[in-house]
Amino acid sequence: MRNITSILIVALFCSLFFSACSGKKGDEAEGKVVTLQSLTGIVVMPAVITKNALGPLGKGSSTLDRVSGFVDGVISAELGKNDKVHIMTEKQLDALLTDAAGGRLAQMKALGAKLDSNAVLDVTVTRFHERDGSDLSVNSPASAAFQMVLTHVDSGTVLWAASFDETQEALSSNLFSLGKARNRGFKWITVDELVRQGLKERLADCPYLQK
Numbered sequence: 001m002r003n004i005t006s007i008l009i010v011a012l013f014c015s016l017f018f019s020a021c022s023g024k025k026g027d028e029a030e031g032k033v034v035t036l037q038s039l040t041g042i043v044v045m046p047a048v049i050t051k052n053a054l055g056p057l058g059k060g061s062s063t064l065d066r067v068s069g070f071v072d073g074v075i076s077a078e079l080g081k082n083d084k085v086h087i088m089t090e091k092q093l094d095a096l097l098t099d100a101a102g103g104r105l106a107q108m109k110a111l112g113a114k115l116d117s118n119a120v121l122d123v124t125v126t127r128f129h130e131r132d133g134s135d136l137s138v139n140s141p142a143s144a145a146f147q148m149v150l151t152h153v154d155s156g157t158v159l160w161a162a163s164f165d166e167t168q169e170a171l172s173s174n175l176f177s178l179g180k181a182r183n184r185g186f187k188w189i190t191v192d193e194l195v196r197q198g199l200k201e202r203l204a205d206c207p208y209l210q211k
Helices: 002-031 064-079 090-096 104-114 175-183 191-205
Strands: 042-044 085-087 119-129 138-140 143-152 158-167
Touching: 042 104, 064 085, 064 119, 064 191, 090 104, 104 119, 119 191, 143 191, 158 191
Parallel strands: 042 085, 042 119
Antiparallel strands: 119 143, 143 158
């Protein structure tokens, strides 16, 4: 009888403990809910490729213009049908900002006023290294990194930010990447494919870009 009573007491204690933990997690999750600001539109700036972003293999075969054009093309394909998004080219920026004075925030405000937008999305690529090898074998895999920042032009407040930093790994080196490897056809992908996947994932996660 004593053993049964002890078991019941332990069971009751565990029940209360897990209920408390469950309630705490719920409160924490509820506390993380962020109210989205209303945006009239989002201006997507041309991608910036940092000076040292290209790897040794990219310097001879790829140019900064080629890489920035590729990144801009992926973003355009993903967001081009969103009516609130205005994707800018360098020529369009030059034409719109001819009379813009002041710093970065002042320029964003001027651009936003002309395009009826109150947010600007910046994309900066800091690493874009092509694989050295083929689909089946590599000496060094594709590697890429970039950051995305959505800024409110009226206040300069960062509304959303995301980053991507990946060097493709062999499945034998990381068994947790099985799902990712399967989606990539169990092959070594190019840096273009790596960046395209990363951009699509990050853009899909941005709450301000949901239709």
